Amino acid sequence: MSQFLPDFLQLYIPNAIQIAYLIATGFFIVxxxxxxxxxxxxxxxxxxxxxxxxxxxxxxxxxxxxSFEFIIAGVLIGAVIxxxxxxxxQMTAMPEMVALFNGSGGGxxxxxxxxxxxxxxxxxxxxQSLVTxxxxxxxxxxxxxxxxxxxxxxSGYIGGxxxxxxxxxxxxxxxTFIAFGLVGWFAVDPEYQLVFWLLFGLALLxxxxxxxxxxxxxxxxxxxxxxxxxxxxxxxxxxxxxxxxLIISGALVGAxxxxxxxxxxxxxxxxxxxxxxxxxxxxxxxxVIAGDSDKSIQQTFPDDVAIQCAYAxxxxxxxxxGLAVAxxxxxxxxxxxxxxxxxxxxxxxxxxxxxxxxGHMNVLLAEADVPYDQLKDMDxxxxxxxxxxxxxxxGANDVVNPAAKTSPGSxxxxxxxxxVDEARRTIVFKRSMxxxxxxxxxxxxxxxxxxxxxxxxxxSLNELAAAIKELD
Amino acid sequence: xxxxxxxxxxxxxxHLIIMEDLIFNLFIFVLAAFxxxxxxxxxxxxxxxxxxxxxxxxxxxxxxxxxxIAGGSExxxxxxxxxxxxxxxxxNVVGGFMVTDRMLEMFKKKKEDxx
Numbered sequence: 001m002s003q004f005l006p007d008f009l010q011l012y013i014p015n016a017i018q019i020a021y022l023i024a025t026g027f028f029i030v031x032x033x034x035x036x037x038x039x040x041x042x043x044x045x046x047x048x049x050x051x052x053x054x055x056x057x058x059x060x061x062x063x064x065x066x067s068f069e070f071i072i073a074g075v076l077i078g079a080v081i082x083x084x085x086x087x088x089x090q091m092t093a094m095p096e097m098v099a100l101f102n103g104s105g106g107g108x109x110x111x112x113x114x115x116x117x118x119x120x121x122x123x124x125x126x127x128q129s130l131v132t133x134x135x136x137x138x139x140x141x142x143x144x145x146x147x148x149x150x151x152x153x154x155s156g157y158i159g160g161x162x163x164x165x166x167x168x169x170x171x172x173x174x175x176t177f178i179a180f181g182l183v184g185w186f187a188v189d190p191e192y193q194l195v196f197w198l199l200f201g202l203a204l205l206x207x208x209x210x211x212x213x214x215x216x217x218x219x220x221x222x223x224x225x226x227x228x229x230x231x232x233x234x235x236x237x238x239x240x241x242x243x244x245x246l247i248i249s250g251a252l253v254g255a256x257x258x259x260x261x262x263x264x265x266x267x268x269x270x271x272x273x274x275x276x277x278x279x280x281x282x283x284x285x286x287x288v289i290a291g292d293s294d295k296s297i298q299q300t301f302p303d304d305v306a307i308q309c310a311y312a313x314x315x316x317x318x319x320x321x322g323l324a325v326a327x328x329x330x331x332x333x334x335x336x337x338x339x340x341x342x343x344x345x346x347x348x349x350x351x352x353x354x355x356x357x358x359g360h361m362n363v364l365l366a367e368a369d370v371p372y373d374q375l376k377d378m379d380x381x382x383x384x385x386x387x388x389x390x391x392x393x394x395g396a397n398d399v400v401n402p403a404a405k406t407s408p409g410s411x412x413x414x415x416x417x418x419x420v421d422e423a424r425r426t427i428v429f430k431r432s433m434x435x436x437x438x439x440x441x442x443x444x445x446x447x448x449x450x451x452x453x454x455x456x457x458x459x460s461l462n463e464l465a466a467a468i469k470e471l472d
Numbered sequence: 473x474x475x476x477x478x479x480x481x482x483x484x485x486x487h488l489i490i491m492e493d494l495i496f497n498l499f500i501f502v503l504a505a506f507x508x509x510x511x512x513x514x515x516x517x518x519x520x521x522x523x524x525x526x527x528x529x530x531x532x533x534x535x536x537x538x539x540x541i542a543g544g545s546e547x548x549x550x551x552x553x554x555x556x557x558x559x560x561x562x563x564n565v566v567g568g569f570m571v572t573d574r575m576l577e578m579f580k581k582k583k584e585d586x587x
Binding site: 082091114231239 | 497506545
């Protein structure tokens with residue numbers, strides 16, 4: 001766009017662009033900082049989007065850019081798809097959406113590197129540029145297919161459990177080494193097209209193979225990690241095209257994503273390697289005792305649950321992944337309203353990793369207009385269970401499994417849980433007796449104080465609401 | 473063979489300059505990563521989802537690289553690659569920021585209700 005400016009201004013354009021980039025960087029940093037607190041989060045997001053707008057607009061004045069047809073068409077198409085997706089997506093489907101957006105970002109970074117490589121003669125590049133092109137393609141492609149598989153797992157197109165070949169971890173490790181080797185080969189011999197395509201194909205494959213074995217419950221961590229990757233991929237793309245803004249913002253997001261991943265792992269009392277290379281359903285088979293026939297459960301039905309809840313003083317609701325899957329947050333809110341009308345105290349105990357991604361349950365319940373002061377963090381709610389009459393556990397399993405406190409051999413041992421077993425009565429809303437994502441049996445189900453309410457969470461809650469109304 | 477010597481010198485110099493660029497960029501990368509580490513400290517779990525989706529939108533910054541490829545290439549082949557990259561990156565940026573705003577709006581609404 002620089003050709004439209006008068007000549008005397010032309011001279012200043014490169015420096016002006018760099019200064020604008022610096023300002024945009026500032027907006028990103030302040031934006032991320034403000035996302036740290038609920039009071040400033042929304043403005044933080046707006047700061048960051050302004051920084052992005054500034055960066056994009058000034059880039060159009062770059063002297064390298066000579067044609068605009070593809071740019072206008074691309075931005076229009078992308079924006080329409082992005083706006084449509086962002087407006088239409090259900091809050092329950094947020095993790096899938098983030099995975100998809102993330103995948104497109106990673107894919108774009110890989111494409112930028114490919115485009116840079118394709119637009120010039122391979123001789124033109126020195127070895128350092130070729131290494132960054134190779135790395136950008138590697139990381140971008142892994143992010144792309146990895147995110148797509150994560151999307152598939154979260155939305156149920158791909159089975160949620162562990163899908164793996166024997167020795168999958170070793171295969172992945174070897175493939176990753178080969179991929180790095182190919183980056184090196186490509187850097188030395190860029191004219192050999194086959195190496196380039198092998199690298200591209202292998203990177204796409206690694207993305208699939210590394211995410212496929214990871215269980216559905218660990219997907220949030222994976223998405224957070226892939227988010228970090230997409231930042232690093234953007235940074236690499238910045239090395240490729242020699243753009244500071246890309247390098248900085250990519251590194252910011254990459255590092256922030258790693259920290260966030262770490263925070264999540266801590267909440268689940270796991271280490272990152274443990275999530276990635278899967279202890280669950282894998283090696284520690286000793287702890288898996290699903291389907292023990294000696295134990296018996298008590299089954300319950302809507303009318304009975306209605307009576308128990310309606311005549312209770314205090315009811316705590318422990319929502320989990322299953323509530324999100326069944327999209328039952330509005331039905332839950334209705335039940336809570338009915339109970340409150342009858343004078344029952346209703347609170348929600350939110351485990352940090354409840355839902356399909358950390359903090360997801362808060363978003364879902366906020367959408368259903370649950371008052372914010374009823375949502376209690378784990379540390380806040382745990383002392384209250386001993387004075388609670390009924391705990392409704394809806395679609396949660398591993399986060400209420402007493403094995404985390406009592407059996408040192410269990411894969412989830414040490415994970416902080418909601419102490420629902422201290423309440424007088426627990427009622428578990430569940431589709432079937434299948435174990436949770438961790439693949440471990442839950443002794444809570446067999447407790448004398450526990451009853452099982454089988455069925456789809458939304459349907460069960462609707463039946464419960466109807467039963468409470470009939471009590472009058 | 474004086475000319476030969478000169479040419480060797482210049483390629484050598486060129487390599488040095490490029491290395492300098494790379495090292496300068498690495499400095500930026502590492503320092504920015506440290507800032508990133510420092511920025512995320514005690515985020516309440518409530519905000520994990522919006523934070524992740526907001527940070528994700530920022531990683532769509534690769535759009536700028538895509539603009540340069542699509543608008544600055546002479547071969548149509550590269551332009552098409554750049555075009556595809558723009559579409560992907562714009563989805564990431566526009567969708568990411570909007571959906572984050574949608575989530576954060578719900579939190580904000582709650583606050584006003586309390587007052």
